Amino acid sequence: MKTKGHKAFASLRAGVVATVAAALVITPLAVANSAEAPTFGKRCTTEGVSTGQTTASLICTEGSNGRLTWQRVRLGSTNARPVATSTPPKGTIEFHHWRPEDRAVLQGIIDKYESRYPGTKINQVIMTSVDYTNLAFAKINANRKAAVFVTSRGGQFNQFFAGGLLADLSNQRFMRQNVIASALTPGTVGGKVYGLPYQSLFNNPLYNAELFAKQGWKVPTTWSQTLAFCRTAKAAGFIPFAWPGATRGNAGQIINSFLMNSAPDLATLEARILAVDTGRADLTAPWFVEIANKYKAMADNGCFPANPTGYNDTVAPADFAAGKAAIYPTGTFGMSTVTRLNPSMSGKMKMMSLITTDSRPLYQGITNNTFILSVNAKASATDQRIAASFISFLAQAENAQAYAVGTSQHVSIINVDYAANVDLLNTSDIMGKKLLLAPRFLFNNVNNVRNPMEDALIAITGGADVMKTLTDTSRTIKQGLSS
Amino acid sequence: MAAPAFALYSFLYLYPAVTNLLYSTQRWDGVTTPEFVGLKNFQNLLTNDDLFLKILGNNIRFSLIVVIFQTGFALLFATFLLKNTRTNIFLRTVYFFPTILSSVSVGLIWTFLYDPNYGFINAVLKAIGLDSLAMNWLGDARFSLYAVALTQVWFHTGQMVVIYVAGLQQIPAELYEAAEVDGASRWQQFKNVTWPMALPTTAVVVAYTTIQTFRAFDLIYAMTSGGPLNSSDLLVTMVFNTAFVGYKFGYAATQTIFLVLLVLLVTYLQRRVLRIDDGTKK
Numbered sequence: 036m037k038t039k040g041h042k043a044f045a046s047l048r049a050g051v052v053a054t055v056a057a058a059l060v061i062t063p064l065a066v067a068n069s070a071e072a073p074t075f076g077k078r079c080t081t082e083g084v085s086t087g088q089t090t091a092s093l094i095c096t097e098g099s100n101g102r103l104t105w106q107r108v109r110l111g112s113t114n115a116r117p118v119a120t121s122t123p124p125k126g127t128i129e130f131h132h133w134r135p136e137d138r139a140v141l142q143g144i145i146d147k148y149e150s151r152y153p154g155t156k157i158n159q160v161i162m163t164s165v166d167y168t169n170l171a172f173a174k175i176n177a178n179r180k181a182a183v184f185v186t187s188r189g190g191q192f193n194q195f196f197a198g199g200l201l202a203d204l205s206n207q208r209f210m211r212q213n214v215i216a217s218a219l220t221p222g223t224v225g226g227k228v229y230g231l232p233y234q235s236l237f238n239n240p241l242y243n244a245e246l247f248a249k250q251g252w253k254v255p256t257t258w259s260q261t262l263a264f265c266r267t268a269k270a271a272g273f274i275p276f277a278w279p280g281a282t283r284g285n286a287g288q289i290i291n292s293f294l295m296n297s298a299p300d301l302a303t304l305e306a307r308i309l310a311v312d313t314g315r316a317d318l319t320a321p322w323f324v325e326i327a328n329k330y331k332a333m334a335d336n337g338c339f340p341a342n343p344t345g346y347n348d349t350v351a352p353a354d355f356a357a358g359k360a361a362i363y364p365t366g367t368f369g370m371s372t373v374t375r376l377n378p379s380m381s382g383k384m385k386m387m388s389l390i391t392t393d394s395r396p397l398y399q400g401i402t403n404n405t406f407i408l409s410v411n412a413k414a415s416a417t418d419q420r421i422a423a424s425f426i427s428f429l430a431q432a433e434n435a436q437a438y439a440v441g442t443s444q445h446v447s448i449i450n451v452d453y454a455a456n457v458d459l460l461n462t463s464d465i466m467g468k469k470l471l472l473a474p475r476f477l478f479n480n481v482n483n484v485r486n487p488m489e490d491a492l493i494a495i496t497g498g499a500d501v502m503k504t505l506t507d508t509s510r511t512i513k514q515g516l517s518s
Numbered sequence: 519m520a521a522p523a524f525a526l527y528s529f530l531y532l533y534p535a536v537t538n539l540l541y542s543t544q545r546w547d548g549v550t551t552p553e554f555v556g557l558k559n560f561q562n563l564l565t566n567d568d569l570f571l572k573i574l575g576n577n578i579r580f581s582l583i584v585v586i587f588q589t590g591f592a593l594l595f596a597t598f599l600l601k602n603t604r605t606n607i608f609l610r611t612v613y614f615f616p617t618i619l620s621s622v623s624v625g626l627i628w629t630f631l632y633d634p635n636y637g638f639i640n641a642v643l644k645a646i647g648l649d650s651l652a653m654n655w656l657g658d659a660r661f662s663l664y665a666v667a668l669t670q671v672w673f674h675t676g677q678m679v680v681i682y683v684a685g686l687q688q689i690p691a692e693l694y695e696a697a698e699v700d701g702a703s704r705w706q707q708f709k710n711v712t713w714p715m716a717l718p719t720t721a722v723v724v725a726y727t728t729i730q731t732f733r734a735f736d737l738i739y740a741m742t743s744g745g746p747l748n749s750s751d752l753l754v755t756m757v758f759n760t761a762f763v764g765y766k767f768g769y770a771a772t773q774t775i776f777l778v779l780l781v782l783l784v785t786y787l788q789r790r791v792l793r794i795d796d797g798t799k800k
Contacts, residue, residue, distance in 0.1 A: 172548070190765070281657050341634070344746050345632075345656050350635070350636065481764070514567055514568060
């Protein structure tokens with residue numbers, strides 16, 4: 036009886052939490068942007084913020100008169116409403132991807148697709164992400180039945196494009212009408228769309244909202260506040276940022292935040308990154324030295340755990356999940372790990388912006404679009420039609436929602452409602468901020484530039500001398516690029 | 519009978535080896551058409567690649583440490599566990615146990631042991647008052663290679679113990695009896711009987727251990743991924759990164775050739791030092 040009552044109370048409590056969270060988020064996300072609720076045509080204060088990603092959402096836009104007002108969001112590439120799935124021919128194709136953890140959710144969607152279109156079959160072929168990185172191109176290139184596959188943003192997508200494996204999907208109506216247009220950038224080359232980046236990731240720090248409330252902390256919104264917060268949280272016995280310096284992949288996520296406000300405008304930032312990526316500029320350039328010094332400042336102010344270079348991405352989410360750390364600076368993709376380690380963290384995580392400037396920031400957060408769905412240009416015409424139909428099925432809001440809720444990933448499809456997953460819901464407010472497509476992935480030379488650069492920043496947090504480390508790493512980068 | 523075997527060998531070994539030689543003269547990203555560059559990859563590797571030289575140094579240090587300690591411990595344990603008593607058979611099984619684990623599992627277990635903040639090793643050091651010896655084992659470039667080397671020794675010593683036990687059990691008991699009659703001490707028996715008679719086994723152990731150290735890819739990958747700042751990178755992880763992260767298959771093929779030449783050279787030198795030819799002492 037006691038257990039039953041306890042369970043009933045727990046579910047009631049969960050329901051109340053979800054309802055409150057839903058109310059907080061569904062209530063226009065940019066309320067803080069204006070004293071009044073956002074209303075079409077009324078004034079707003081911060082350009083670029085929006086109230087969500089549905090066809091009814093509003094965005095703060097500067098008009099020709101210079102005034103900022105709430106305007107209707109044009110999420111897709113056109114104003115037209117989303118289209119239904121295209122009918123496929125009969126046949127069987129393979130769907131290659133790297134997410135074994137999504138197998139069941141995707142199979143559910145595939146079962147639904149196959150029952151709607153009898154005679155058409157989709158077989159999942161799944162590799163681990165490491166195998167996929169190394170072997171997918173060779174396997175798919177030699178397999179014409181691999182009609183649908185995914186690639187990651189940057190190097191892998193470029194490799195498949197160079198290999199002539201990506202069919203042009205620019206004329207598919209669902210690409211223009213069902214997909215958030217800004218999310219298409221990583222799948223676009225020369226104005227043509229070759230892939231649908233299905234997942235919308237947000238590579239910003241997660242914070243323990245319950246811990247912040249208990250301790251009376253405010254989420255820092257400037258660089259000075261961030262360093263002050265670190266000192267306060269550390270003095271209170273907490274790890275301010277559970278930053279996994281021993282695991283390059285996730286340790287490197289924060290470089291996105293450091294880059295996003297490091298230049299006066301996006302064009303300058305892109306030019307600087309390109310210069311480093313091609314060996315025309317060194318890491319000793321003043322703008323990068325400033326970033327490196329900020330890493331050092333974070334270490335000096337106690338932002339990171341003890342021995343940060345030996346603190347790995349197994350320990351970091353565990354500390355965050357156990358309430359020992361206030362912030363887990365990775366991204367929305369880290370939430371499922373945290374809730375797996377401690378289910379009671381569900382509903383307590385929110386997303387913050389890591390602002391590394393004290394002046395007005397150019398951007399408020401990072402987004403990334405990956406898991407890029409493409410059609411194999413070397414598959415038969417029939418199989419390509421099935422593949423395009425299946426992708427259009429995935430691009431239906433109800434199917435994308437099933438995927439999002441089931442896998443705890445935001446998606447780049449219009450009109451998806453995240454209310455059924457409290458963590459997705461709680462972090463959805465980041466979508467309303469002015470976001471930059473993760474600049475970390477503009478470094479295309481992963482082995483010769485990005486990895487050594489990130490290793491250098493990690494070493495600096497461990498006490499290595501800033502200028503010596505950057506000078507040595509610049510030399511390694513130059514030599515690597517010339518090989 | 520020889521022709522099918524040779525055909526199979528050619529297909530599985532000679533063809534990839536010759537292809538690798540060909541790739542080493544090309545610039546190739548694995549997708550576009552390879553471009554012939556002659557010996558430029560070799561020239562670059564030897565004259566303009568500090569990272570390669572650093573990693574070559576890592577590999578030599580790693581091999582030396584592992585070969586010396588793994589062979590030494592294996593011979594020591596085998597000497598004590600020579601007789602087929604129940605206790606010795608049990609202990610041999612215990613020592614052999616790590617060998618049956620997957621290297622990724624071993625890597626993860628030792629990563630936890632080495633954890634600077636929560637790990638068992640630092641906890642023990644602090645508990646016995648040796649706080650100053652509690653280090654950031656895998657996160658500090660000064661220690662990471664040695665920490666991984668210790669794991670490698672722990673991982674494979676048991677395997678070598680079994681090989682040594684098998685070798686030492688072949689030494690005729692009469693030799694020890696004769697030495698005892700001559701009044702030889704335990705140390706003199708080891709020096710004048712055991713060690714010379716164990717040389718062929720030592721040659722096998724040393725050669726096998728050396729080759730293991732050049733193939734320790736998964737352990738490195740699971741524990742440090744070669745970091746920090748390439749301090750624990752080995753040639754085999756470098757080749758992998760060059761090919762599959764950097765998409766420079768031609769340059770990776772060149773690195774592979776150096777890796778093979780290095781293994782050949784080291785194996786040859788070991789045989790010279792141990793004065794072994796075809797498994798017999800000269």
